[in-house]
Amino acid sequence: MTECCSKTAVDSIPAEPNPTASPSTFAWLAGTLAALTAWGLAYAFLQPAADWATALLPLEPGSHLAEAVAFFLYDTPKVLMLLVLVVFAMGVVRSFFSAERTRALLAGRHEGRGNVAAACLGIVTPFCSCSAVPLFIGFVSAGVPLGVTFSFLIAAPMVNEIALGLLWALLGWQVALAYLGFGLLIAIVAGWVIGRLHLEGWLQDWVRNVRAGAVELPGQRLTIVDRLKAGLDAVADIVGKVWTWVIAGIAAGALIHGYVPAELLAAIMGREAWWSVPAAVVVGIPMYSNAAGIIPVVEALLGKGAALGTVLAFMMSVIALSAPELIILHKVLKGRLIAVFVAVVGLGILAVGFLFNALFA
Amino acid sequence: MKDIKVLGPGCKRCQTTAEMVQTEADRLGVAVAIEKVTDYAAIASFGIASTPGIVIDGKVVHAGGLPKAEDIAQWLA
16 A cells, blocks of 8 residues: 555655745744744644633533533534644645546556555545546546446545544554554445446447547646645545534534433444344435534544444445536446445445444453 | 537536626737536536536636636636
């Protein structure tokens, strides 16, 4: 995995840093450093600030309401701050990749290594959901094998980089790494299986007739300042769009934290209840939430004794298989192929759920 | 008269892109005819893999994400 990911990253970094760094470059770098320092200081004082604010409120200490309010007051600034940092970092990383570049890297790749490369690129290549169809056609018509294209399409939503960053910060690197590893594994294996099944005939008929031209975009040599700006743009764009989801997610998490009895939750989502993994997947698929919104819920569920595999399976099915995306994909895939896609990914998520419940006892 | 095509299935970004091009053309006093291409097969035939895309006089100048205003001005010059 590291091989494929780091290779492309190294390729795309300009060989030499810009030798004539202008004063404005220094201003940007200094500004970024100052902002990061301020971020770190503020983050360190979140807990005392939240405790202080909670103590000011006329709440009975230890009551359900006080617990819920304390969770909300601490988690809201914390998750929003982490979100800004993660999105900024991803915005900078993504400025090194483009869908056209990714396609060129994957064209003519064979199955196997191609699936691995596609899954890795799926995490870092930026594309908005309305680009899914042009992207799919662009890949397939440029000679990227169908199974490799699917590895990309599965990894992109499944291993959500925002979810990854937040999991790391809130639940530790082991959980984040396991999520990354198994998400990639599902994307690689599912894409490979779909490729082996030779389902090209299950594309919508017009898709196979499209001949895409190759395009040379005018070389855009991005400077460091351009990339930092790309990070800021991503923050304005993504955080501006998802902050309501995040607050709704934290509110749901606060209610779970304050009011749901641990015994009840452990009975429904605990390790003893084997049926909870498939149930979590079935409940999760029709739900459509944002990765950033679901993490606070995950945090609260785990705090109440839910099993990690069950919770991750729930999270993955919410993020990776969403009805709007399937409807968009129906423009290029026949119903049967969509069903195969859902089934293969669903089975992968089930496997991850059971595996995690067995591993993280 | 520049012939400009904005490629995209009709999402909000594509609308914004078309508006940005029009605004920039008005500001510079360049006569443009903007056409929105929403058909997926037509979008793919230009060879881009991410939308919105911009084609000026038959040449793809941009793909993926909102363009920068100063870039648009350069393409129109």
